[in-house]
Each structure stands twice: as C-alpha cells, then as structure tokens.
Amino acid sequence: MSEKTPVLSVRSLSVDYLGDRTVHAVRDVSLVVGRGEIVGLAGESGCGKSTFAYGVNQLLRPPALITGGEVVFHDRSGQDINVLELEKKDLRAYRWDKVSMVFQGAMNSLNPVTSIRSQMADVFTTHRPDMSRKDRLARSRELLELVGVDPGRLGSYAHELSGGMRQRVMIAMALALNPQLMIMDEPTTALDVVVQREILTEIMRLREELGFAVIFITHDLPMLLEISDRIAIMRAGQILELGTAEDIYFDAQNDYTRKLLTSFPSLTGERGDFIRGSASDRETAVI
Amino acid sequence: MTSEIINDSSAIREEGVDDLIRPREPTSSDGRLKRLLTKKFIIGAVVVLAIVLFGVVGPFFSQDPRAINNIGLTPPSSQHLLGTTQIGADILAQLAYSTRGSLIVGVSVAALTLFLSAFFGILGAYIGGVVDDAFSLFTNVMLVIPGLPLVIVIASYIQNKSVFLVIIVLALTGWAAGARVLRSQTLSVRNRDYVLASRVSGEKTWRVIAVEILPNLLPVMSSGFVFSTLGAILAEAGLSFVGIGATGALTWGTMLSDASNGQALLFGAWWWFAPPGILIAILGAGLSLINFSLDEVINPRLRVHKMPKTEKKVTAS
Amino acid sequence: MTTLQVKNLCKDFRLRSGMKTSILSAVKDVSFELVPGRTIALVGQSGSGKSTVARMIAQLERPTSGEILLDGKPAATRGGGLKRYREEVQMVFQDPFASLNAFHRVGHHLERPIILHKIASGREAVRAKAIELLERVQLTPGEDYIDRRPHELSGGQRQRVAIARALAPSPSVLIADEPVSMLDVSIRLGVLNLLADLQRSENLGVLYITHDLATARHFSDHLMVMYKGEVVEEGTPDDVILHPQAEFTRKLTMAAPEPARNERFLRAAKNYPPRTQGSTAVEDQPRGVA
Structure with a gap:
C-alpha cells in the first residue's frame, strides 16, 4: 500500500489534556494514509485513538490541546493543505468537503425535529451554496440509494428509522461532498x-466505487482485520505497531498486539487463551 | 447549519473522549464536595452565614423592637444606629428580630416542603403502580392550586393568623413541584443496576430507598431545599406586605408593610424600608449562588470549561 | 445441589403511547433446566428478550406466565421464601460502572449481603468475610480494596467486586448478564476465566447471557439462541455454531468477524510460518481439543 500516493500525512502529532494533572493523550504519533486505503486504528478505551482522529480534523476543544506535530492533507488537485493552520472559514470548508467523519453515536446526532431531506439539504446549502433546490434533492436521493436506503425515506424523521438505517444516512451525509478521506470512529459499535x-x-463496496480513504477506529480487532489494508495498534497515546492486516494477524511483533489478538476467542477455530473447554475436556484444562 | 450539526456532535463526542482519556470523574461524595467549593459557592455561603448569624445573635444584643418612643421618625444616630420608625421603635432591633422571623419561616417551610415532596415523590416513584398513580395525581392537583388565593381565603376565615399557620400554608402549596422533580429522579435511579443489585442481594424496600437511592438524590434535594427557603421567605414577605401575613409577627415583610403604611417613602425615610429590602436581596443572591453551584455539581454540563491560563505558554513552547 | 428450572416463561410488556396501548411480547415460552456445574449460554441481539429472562429469574421482573422452579418447587416471590431464593440465585450485571453505588465503599457492597444472609456476624467477622470474598475474585490483598470507592477501581476490578457480591450468599445459580461486554477487550478473558474457575470450584449453575457467539461457544455446555423473544435454536455450542439450523443463527454466525475463515487470510497463510498463527498463538495449550 505504501507505493500509493498519500492523502493524509500526520507527523509526530501530540495532544495533551490540560487539567490538574496533564494527560498526554496522543504522544508523537505519525501516520500516512494512502489514497483509497483503509487504515484501521485499534486500541482500548483511553488509548487516544479517538483523540488522534479528532486532532487530525482539528475538532478538539479545551481542555484538549494539540501541543505539537503536523497534519498535511494532500488534495486531489495536487495542493497540500496544512490542516493545523487552517482558520475558521477554510477549516469549515476543509472539514466536510475533504475529510468527513462518522461517529459512534452518529445515528443519535440526527436532528429529531427535521426530516432527513432537510438535513441532507443543509450539507449542500452550507458547502455548495450555488446548487439548485432540484439538484440538492436529486443528489440526496442518489446518496441514499448509494448507501442502500430507499430514497422514499427522505421525508422520514430520525425516530422512524432503525439504528442501522440512521447510521446509513449518516454515512450518506458523510459521502455527500465526495470526500477523499472518511474518519469513522466506532461507527458500528452500537449496532x-x-x-x-x-x-x-x-x-467496503462504497470505497471500491468511490475510492475514498478511511481511517477506521475501533476496539474490535477481528473486525478490523477483515476490512483494513493496514492496521495501527495504539496504546497509551502511541502507535505500538503498524502493519498490513496479514502481518498483524500472522506475525504480530508486539506483545500487546498478540494479547489483543488472543483476547478474541475464535468462533469456529481453536480455543486460544480460553481455559475452559466444553464439558468433556474440562479435566484437561490448564488453570 | 450542517457545520453546526457537525460541531454539535463533536461536542457530544468530546465528552465521550474525555471519559475515555481520564479516569472517570469522581462521583463520590468527597469528589462532589471538592467540586462544590467554587468561588460562587463560597461567596454565597459567606453571605448567607452572615445573615443567619445576624438573625440568631442580633436579637440578644439589640433593644426592644416594639418599644414605643415619642421621638417619632428619626434618621440614624448614635442612639439608634438605623434610626427609628414613626412610633419611635428602633429599626436595627426590628431588623434583627425580623431576620430571625423570616429565616424561621424560610427554613421551616423548606423542611416541611422537603419532607412532603420526598414522601410523595420518592415513595410513589419507587413503589410504582397504583400508589404512584394516586400520588402523582395528588401532586398534580396540588401543583395547580395557587398559593396566594388560598392564603387569602384562609385569611378571611381566621382573624389571628400565627406564623405557624403561614408556614403550614406555604409548605402545603409549595411542595408539589419538588415532588415532581424527585419523582422523575427516583424513576431514573430506581432502575439503575446498583439498585437492582441491592434488591437481588435481598435488601428490604425501605433500606434500598434510604441507603441506595436517597444518597444519590441528596444534591437534588439540597438544591430544592435552598430554593424553597428562598421562595418561602419571598412569599412570606409578599403576604405580609399586602397585609395578610401572620399577625403580630416580625419579619422583613411586616417591616416593609409597616414602612409602606407609615409612608416612609413620602418622608424619604430610607433607613426604614431600605434595610429589610437590601437584606432580602442579599439573601436571595446568596442562596441563588449556592443553588447555582449545587446545580453545576448535579449537572456537569453546566460547567464551563475554561482554558487554563498556561495555554499561551504551552503553544509557544 | 440445586437445580433451577424454567418452564414456559413468558413476559408481555404493556406499552402506552397516548391513548393506545399495545402489547409487546418480550419473552415467549422459554424453558430450560440449569443443573449445578453446567453453563447455559443465552445468545441474542439487543431486544431479543435475553435480559428480560435474566431479570425474571433474578425476580426483578414478574413473569406474565410460566414457572420458575428451584429443586422442583415454585420460587417464592416475597418474604422469607424470596430471601431463601436469593440465597440460591444471584446475578452479575452488565455494566460494572452502574452496578456499584458510587456513594458507598467497596466494603458496603459485600458486607450487606453477608449480614442479610447471616453468613457472618459481628463487625470483624463480616469484614473478614468480605476480604475473603475479594480475594476469591483475585483482588488481593483484599484489605487494599475493601475501603476504596468504586470510582477508584478499573472496570475489570469493579466487575470482580460485583462477582464477589453475587458470591456472598454462596449461591448455587449465577446469572451473568453480559458480564464482560462493557469491559476492555484485553481484560475480558480474565474475567470470563475467573467466572469459569469459580463455577468449577463452587459447582455453580451459570446462565451466561451474551450477544457474542464466540465467547458463548467457549464458555458454555449448552447454547440457546434467542430471537424476538423466542428460542430459535439450542444444542451443544459446537453443533449450533458450526452447523446452524435456524435462519437467524446462520445469519448470526456469518456476520461475526472471523479472520480465521476469511479468504484473504486463508490465502495469505502460506506466506507466514505456521507457528504464530493469529489467535491460537499460545504454546502451552493442547491443540484441537474443542
């Protein structure tokens, strides 16, 4: 994957949470995401994986503070954008246009009192002000179709959709402006x-079709293994190991990575770290 | 619009991030206590304590508040530090006794209100079913009975209203709102896992309420207590001012009422009406400050995250 | 030796929305028998009714119909009979952050059931018993933990305290409602292994409720799959998971992430030495027993 042209380069990003005692949430993390690549970011709660994603998008608010590093976005046009130096208007334009995000609770961040249609139209009125009303509607229908939601649901309200449907709508909204990178923070954990x-x-299908890159954040390593090109294992604010999904699965170098891998008992395979067998081999189990 | 939506959701998430990065916020009593001690709370507490002290100790050192003197209405002097009323009574003495009177009304009403709202709110919500339905119906009926007309009705029946009667009426008309708050809180607490777990352990109902649920309602209850103290003092002052308060009692309301009847405004006798007015205002402000800080402890979202002052240095380095 | 029997358990919830009332059948006709030393896994997705089954057995919820029998006798629902029932049937809740009262110390949570069920009497004896319970769930030394407050413990430690609390009356049946789903992945196995250990040493009958087929497979002797309130399939874990019959079970097993059967990893396996393969990289384990 490394021969691909990069879409995002993060160099030694550090984020602190300031407080009575300062917490170094992200420490000197570097990561290059190739165009069209799915990079998995795996780690347990508090490892800084979400903070990293928010830092990349300049979404952190006090008491979180970026204390060092550089985030460069390599635009399709060949232009390089220094993300951390963007100011209000440019930052807003950059955010949904180049990089969009899908959050874990995203399905609950749909506005309950306006229809899906007007929320999707909002994306265009904000970022594509010269789009006509008709075009906006057409594009919204197209997007819903793309994520597998019946375009007839445009007039629905959030509570009329199931959790999975709402998450699909959020993905549709994240796709609206044809971003080059999507950051997904535990998008399926609540499902x-x-x-x-x-x-x-x-x-996976949309990535195939539209060619955007994904940073996929989750604690669920087996799931990440199946979908990612490369995986970064994070712990205590640092990336411990970075490699292709195959390397991580078959040839993990780091002890913590191996521990994470063995933490998920296999559904169909052997027992791994699990001391309790079925009733028949209980006697042989190692305690 | 959209960017707002995005920002909003990021704000929601950031709390989550926060949660993950730090060990969870201390929610125990000592953690809460630490968070309670803000500047706001300390100022409020000092003001309220000073007034309480004045009300408790003042009367022992002052003159007879009802002594009539034929010097009449006089401005402050060394004899009478806050001057005298139309009939020559010492205003400082009246103020000390009134403070005591108003505080007694406030605290008693608040205590009664708390008891009633806890009884109907917590018990109903915990037991549920028919009891809850009956209790909430009763609460809702009480909620819509307006206090002032009720007092006027009572006043027209009874000629000599004691302070005690005023306290009872104010408590009876004031507990319903608190009961509703406590009911909804209890409804959410009673299905929390730790309450269920204590039931599975075999705890009796009263113990589950007293030991597991009640401590977690304390912040709400203390905020309610402060609020109804203030409400009762203001209500009593209002009743007394329009002349349907307790007969023969001394409170800030009766002082203001006397001042108004004695045409203190006309004579420019500010020393008569200003002191009780100012005390009411200061006590109100103090109690509100305490209430705000209690609210912030209950609902951390009200807290404003301030950037530490070291921010600039950090970015520069 | 106490056997818990559940017969034709049903639970309807009455939903009121405005003037309309509708009935939601959360649990339909669930029956099983839990004998000491055995684990039954109840697998289902959110809203499948599996937690309602747990709550009914823990007597936090009344069944609409059906029976819960302890050694053949109907379970008492109040008074001294209920107390004796609770001595036999205990429960561990899902969220260790919610199941301990932030207001009280760890000791409170353990000492109360000890006093209630008269396991020990006298301050010192009760405390000693609580410390012993803490050490049984591997929080050693117990003295270090007993005076802490819940927020001073990690999620895994809290769940251990919750398990210790459930063990306090020496029950013979333990209901574990998603005991590890709120915990970090790297500590999940530790807690599950602890439960398995305790089950063996105390000869407990365990009802393990989970949405995770993989742990259910390794942790149970009998597996029941619930879907929309009904048990759609049951059998030995390997039978159910490796040869699912019901449509829903098939969907569930196919949906679970499993690199071991993913084509991409099967193909790539050739390029790696076999020694270090994925989740089976534990040397001291006998291979292929399951």
Whole structure:
C-alpha cells in the first residue's frame, strides 16, 4: 500500500489534556494514509485513538490541546493543505468537503425535529451554496440509494428509522461532498452484529466505487482485520505497531498486539487463551 | 447549519473522549464536595452565614423592637444606629428580630416542603403502580392550586393568623413541584443496576430507598431545599406586605408593610424600608449562588470549561 | 445441589403511547433446566428478550406466565421464601460502572449481603468475610480494596467486586448478564476465566447471557439462541455454531468477524510460518481439543 500516493500525512502529532494533572493523550504519533486505503486504528478505551482522529480534523476543544506535530492533507488537485493552520472559514470548508467523519453515536446526532431531506439539504446549502433546490434533492436521493436506503425515506424523521438505517444516512451525509478521506470512529459499535456486517459490507463496496480513504477506529480487532489494508495498534497515546492486516494477524511483533489478538476467542477455530473447554475436556484444562 | 450539526456532535463526542482519556470523574461524595467549593459557592455561603448569624445573635444584643418612643421618625444616630420608625421603635432591633422571623419561616417551610415532596415523590416513584398513580395525581392537583388565593381565603376565615399557620400554608402549596422533580429522579435511579443489585442481594424496600437511592438524590434535594427557603421567605414577605401575613409577627415583610403604611417613602425615610429590602436581596443572591453551584455539581454540563491560563505558554513552547 | 428450572416463561410488556396501548411480547415460552456445574449460554441481539429472562429469574421482573422452579418447587416471590431464593440465585450485571453505588465503599457492597444472609456476624467477622470474598475474585490483598470507592477501581476490578457480591450468599445459580461486554477487550478473558474457575470450584449453575457467539461457544455446555423473544435454536455450542439450523443463527454466525475463515487470510497463510498463527498463538495449550 505504501507505493500509493498519500492523502493524509500526520507527523509526530501530540495532544495533551490540560487539567490538574496533564494527560498526554496522543504522544508523537505519525501516520500516512494512502489514497483509497483503509487504515484501521485499534486500541482500548483511553488509548487516544479517538483523540488522534479528532486532532487530525482539528475538532478538539479545551481542555484538549494539540501541543505539537503536523497534519498535511494532500488534495486531489495536487495542493497540500496544512490542516493545523487552517482558520475558521477554510477549516469549515476543509472539514466536510475533504475529510468527513462518522461517529459512534452518529445515528443519535440526527436532528429529531427535521426530516432527513432537510438535513441532507443543509450539507449542500452550507458547502455548495450555488446548487439548485432540484439538484440538492436529486443528489440526496442518489446518496441514499448509494448507501442502500430507499430514497422514499427522505421525508422520514430520525425516530422512524432503525439504528442501522440512521447510521446509513449518516454515512450518506458523510459521502455527500465526495470526500477523499472518511474518519469513522466506532461507527458500528452500537449496532447488532448482523447490522454491523451489512454496514461494513456497504462501506467496503462504497470505497471500491468511490475510492475514498478511511481511517477506521475501533476496539474490535477481528473486525478490523477483515476490512483494513493496514492496521495501527495504539496504546497509551502511541502507535505500538503498524502493519498490513496479514502481518498483524500472522506475525504480530508486539506483545500487546498478540494479547489483543488472543483476547478474541475464535468462533469456529481453536480455543486460544480460553481455559475452559466444553464439558468433556474440562479435566484437561490448564488453570 | 450542517457545520453546526457537525460541531454539535463533536461536542457530544468530546465528552465521550474525555471519559475515555481520564479516569472517570469522581462521583463520590468527597469528589462532589471538592467540586462544590467554587468561588460562587463560597461567596454565597459567606453571605448567607452572615445573615443567619445576624438573625440568631442580633436579637440578644439589640433593644426592644416594639418599644414605643415619642421621638417619632428619626434618621440614624448614635442612639439608634438605623434610626427609628414613626412610633419611635428602633429599626436595627426590628431588623434583627425580623431576620430571625423570616429565616424561621424560610427554613421551616423548606423542611416541611422537603419532607412532603420526598414522601410523595420518592415513595410513589419507587413503589410504582397504583400508589404512584394516586400520588402523582395528588401532586398534580396540588401543583395547580395557587398559593396566594388560598392564603387569602384562609385569611378571611381566621382573624389571628400565627406564623405557624403561614408556614403550614406555604409548605402545603409549595411542595408539589419538588415532588415532581424527585419523582422523575427516583424513576431514573430506581432502575439503575446498583439498585437492582441491592434488591437481588435481598435488601428490604425501605433500606434500598434510604441507603441506595436517597444518597444519590441528596444534591437534588439540597438544591430544592435552598430554593424553597428562598421562595418561602419571598412569599412570606409578599403576604405580609399586602397585609395578610401572620399577625403580630416580625419579619422583613411586616417591616416593609409597616414602612409602606407609615409612608416612609413620602418622608424619604430610607433607613426604614431600605434595610429589610437590601437584606432580602442579599439573601436571595446568596442562596441563588449556592443553588447555582449545587446545580453545576448535579449537572456537569453546566460547567464551563475554561482554558487554563498556561495555554499561551504551552503553544509557544 | 440445586437445580433451577424454567418452564414456559413468558413476559408481555404493556406499552402506552397516548391513548393506545399495545402489547409487546418480550419473552415467549422459554424453558430450560440449569443443573449445578453446567453453563447455559443465552445468545441474542439487543431486544431479543435475553435480559428480560435474566431479570425474571433474578425476580426483578414478574413473569406474565410460566414457572420458575428451584429443586422442583415454585420460587417464592416475597418474604422469607424470596430471601431463601436469593440465597440460591444471584446475578452479575452488565455494566460494572452502574452496578456499584458510587456513594458507598467497596466494603458496603459485600458486607450487606453477608449480614442479610447471616453468613457472618459481628463487625470483624463480616469484614473478614468480605476480604475473603475479594480475594476469591483475585483482588488481593483484599484489605487494599475493601475501603476504596468504586470510582477508584478499573472496570475489570469493579466487575470482580460485583462477582464477589453475587458470591456472598454462596449461591448455587449465577446469572451473568453480559458480564464482560462493557469491559476492555484485553481484560475480558480474565474475567470470563475467573467466572469459569469459580463455577468449577463452587459447582455453580451459570446462565451466561451474551450477544457474542464466540465467547458463548467457549464458555458454555449448552447454547440457546434467542430471537424476538423466542428460542430459535439450542444444542451443544459446537453443533449450533458450526452447523446452524435456524435462519437467524446462520445469519448470526456469518456476520461475526472471523479472520480465521476469511479468504484473504486463508490465502495469505502460506506466506507466514505456521507457528504464530493469529489467535491460537499460545504454546502451552493442547491443540484441537474443542
């Protein structure tokens, strides 16, 4: 994947949470995301993976503070954008236009009192002011179709849609401006396994079709292994290991990575770290 | 619009991030206590304590507030530090006794209100079913009975209204709102896992309420207590001012009422009406400050995250 | 030796929205028998009714119909009978951050059931028993933990305290409602292994409720899959997971992430030495027993 042209380069990013005692949430993290690549960011709660994603998009607010590093976005046009130096208007334009985000609770961040249609139209009125009303509607329908939601649901309100559908709508909104990078922070964690699988399949297909890159953040390593090109394992604000999904799965170098891998018992394979067997081999189990 | 939506959601998430990065916020009593001690709270507490002290100790050192003297209306002097009323009574003495009177009304009403609202709110919500339905119906009926007309009705029946009667009426008309707040709080607390777990452990109902639920309602209850103290003092002052308060009692309301009847404004006798007015205002401000800080402890979202002053240095380095 | 039997358990919830009332059948006709030393896994997605089953067995919710029998006798629902029932049937809740009262110290949570069920009496004896319970869930030394407040503990430590609390009356049946789903992945196995250990040493009957098929497979002797309030399939874990019959079970097993059966990893396996393969990289384990 490394031969691909990069879309985002992060160099030694550091983020602190200032407080009674300062917490170094992200420490000197560097990561290059190739065009069209899915990079998985795996780690447990508090490892700084979300903070990193927010830092990249300049979405952090006090008491979080970026204390060092550089984030460069390599635009399709060949222009390089220094993200951390963007100011209000440019930053807003950059955010949804070049890089969009889907959050874990995103399905709950839909406005309950306006219809899906007007919320999707808002994206265009903000970022594409010269688009006509008709075009906006057409594009919204097209987007819903793209993520597998019946365009007839445009007039629906958030509470009329299931969790999986709402998350699809959020993905549609994130796709609205044809971004080059999507940051997804636990987008399926709150969903059931079956729905999660559907959404993942959808994301993979869309990536294939539209060619955007994804930074996918989750604690669920087996899921990440299946969808990512490369995976970064994060702990205590640092990237411990970065490699292709295959390398991580078969040839993990770091002890913590191996521990994470063994933390997920295999559904169909062998027992791994699990001391309790089925009733028949209980006697042989190692305590 | 959209960017606003995005910003909003990021704000929501940031709390989540926060949660992950730091060990969870201390929610225990000592953690809460530490968070309570803000500048706001300290100023409020000092003001309120000073007034309480004045009300408790003042009367022992002052003159007879009802002594009539034929010097009549006089401005402050070394004899009478805050001057005298139309009939020559010492205003400082009246103020000390009135402070005591108003505070007694406020605290008693608040205590009664708290008891009633806790009884109907917490018990109803915890037991649920028919009891809850009956209790909330009663609460809602009480909620819509307006206090002032009720007092006027009572006043027209009873000629000599004692302070005690005023306290009862104010408490009876004032507890319903608190009961509703406590009911909704209890409804959310009673299904929390730790309450269920204590039931599974075999705890009896009263113990679950007293030991597991009540401590978690304390912040709400203390905020309610402060609020109803203030409300009762103001209500009593209002009643007394329009002349339907307790007969023969001394409170800030009766002082203001006397001042108004004695045409203090006409004579420019500011020393008569200003002191009780100022005390009411200061006590109100103090209690409100305490209430604000209690609210912030209950609802951390009200707290404003201030950037530490070291910010600039950090960015520069 | 106490056997818990559940017969035709049903639960309807009455939903009121405005003037309309509708009935939601959360649990329909669930039956099973839990004998000491055995674990039954109840697998389902959110809203499948699996937690309602747990709550009914823990007597936090009344069944609409059906029976809960302890050693063949109907479970008492109040008074001394309920107390004796609670001595036998205990529960561990999902969220260790919510199941301990932030207002009280760790000791309170353990000492109360010890006093209530008269396991020990006298301040010192009760405290000693609480410390012993803490050490049984591997929070050693117990003295270090007993006076702490819940917020001073990590999620895994809290869940251990919650398990210790459930063990206090020496129950014979333990209901574990998603005991690890709120915990960080790297500590999940530790907690599950602890539960398995305790089950063996105390000869507990365990009802393990989860949405995760993989842990259910390794942690249970019998697996039941719930969908929309009904048990759609049951059997030995390997039968159900490796040869699912019901449509829903099939969907569930296909949806679970599993690199081991993913084509991409099967293909790539050739390029790596076999020694370090994925989640089976533990040397001292006998291979292929399951």
